[in-house]
Amino acid sequence: MKEKGLKIRETIKQHILNNKKEYIIVTLLFIIGIFLGVFFVNNLGNEPKTEVQEYLNNFIDKMKQTQNIDNINLLKTSITQNLLFACIIWFFGTTVIGIPVVFGMVIYRGFCFGYTISVCVTVMGLSKGLIFVLINLLLPSLLLIPAILGIAVSGFKLYKSIVKDNRKENIKLEIVRHTIFSVVMLLIMVIASLVEVFIATNILKGVIKYF
Numbered sequence: 001m002k003e004k005g006l007k008i009r010e011t012i013k014q015h016i017l018n019n020k021k022e023y024i025i026v027t028l029l030f031i032i033g034i035f036l037g038v039f040f041v042n043n044l045g046n047e048p049k050t051e052v053q054e055y056l057n058n059f060i061d062k063m064k065q066t067q068n069i070d071n072i073n074l075l076k077t078s079i080t081q082n083l084l085f086a087c088i089i090w091f092f093g094t095t096v097i098g099i100p101v102v103f104g105m106v107i108y109r110g111f112c113f114g115y116t117i118s119v120c121v122t123v124m125g126l127s128k129g130l131i132f133v134l135i136n137l138l139l140p141s142l143l144l145i146p147a148i149l150g151i152a153v154s155g156f157k158l159y160k161s162i163v164k165d166n167r168k169e170n171i172k173l174e175i176v177r178h179t180i181f182s183v184v185m186l187l188i189m190v191i192a193s194l195v196e197v198f199i200a201t202n203i204l205k206g207v208i209k210y211f
Contacts, residue, residue: 022153022160029103030149033110040111041118053123063208071197078193082144085109086151086189090182093155094175096162102155109148113141135204140196147188154181 016023044052089105092098116137121129158178162171 019153019157022156023149026103026106026149026152026156029106030110030113030145033107033112034114034117036107037111037114037116038118041115041122052119056119056123060208063205069201069205071201074201075193075197078196079190082189082193083186085148086182086186089148089151089155090179093151093158093178093182096159099156099159102152106148106152109145113137113145131207132204135207136196136200139200139203140192143188143192143195147185147192150185150188151182154178154185 041052085105089102092101092105117129117133120132120137123129124132155178158174161174
């Protein structure tokens, strides 16, 4: 078991090293998205900020009042959202002209991440906001974000391979590789959904009564 774990870590490490330029580019795009999300929240007018504050407060009140969380429906929603997002990145990653969409989706995900963090801190204050974010967002994101970046990098790599060698045989082979890798990343995203629903949500349920 220990040897398998070491092999998996070594495989992941080697994969990142072999594609470090692609990972750097995609990670930078994600970070740009985070900054755009934070910037957007900081420049919201008073009325939109009030609406966001009311929504978040209502969410917290609902969490406090709910005795039993419907984990199954939450899990279905989370997996469906992740599946849709992964499929969009995979699909556009298989086309040469679709790579800007892939990059756009990475920026968008970063934007959502930055937006959520900024809103939570703005509405709840620094300490409560960070606790909320650490439990509800960062815990599943430890798996979710690398998986999203991985699919984007795989699509980027496919794009570069097709541009370099557009023979039909090469295109087919690279698409199969991209698809297999994307399926593996999707499985990781499913695990992230499980962490979000059955671990993060239950921890948040226990902590949120102090908010």
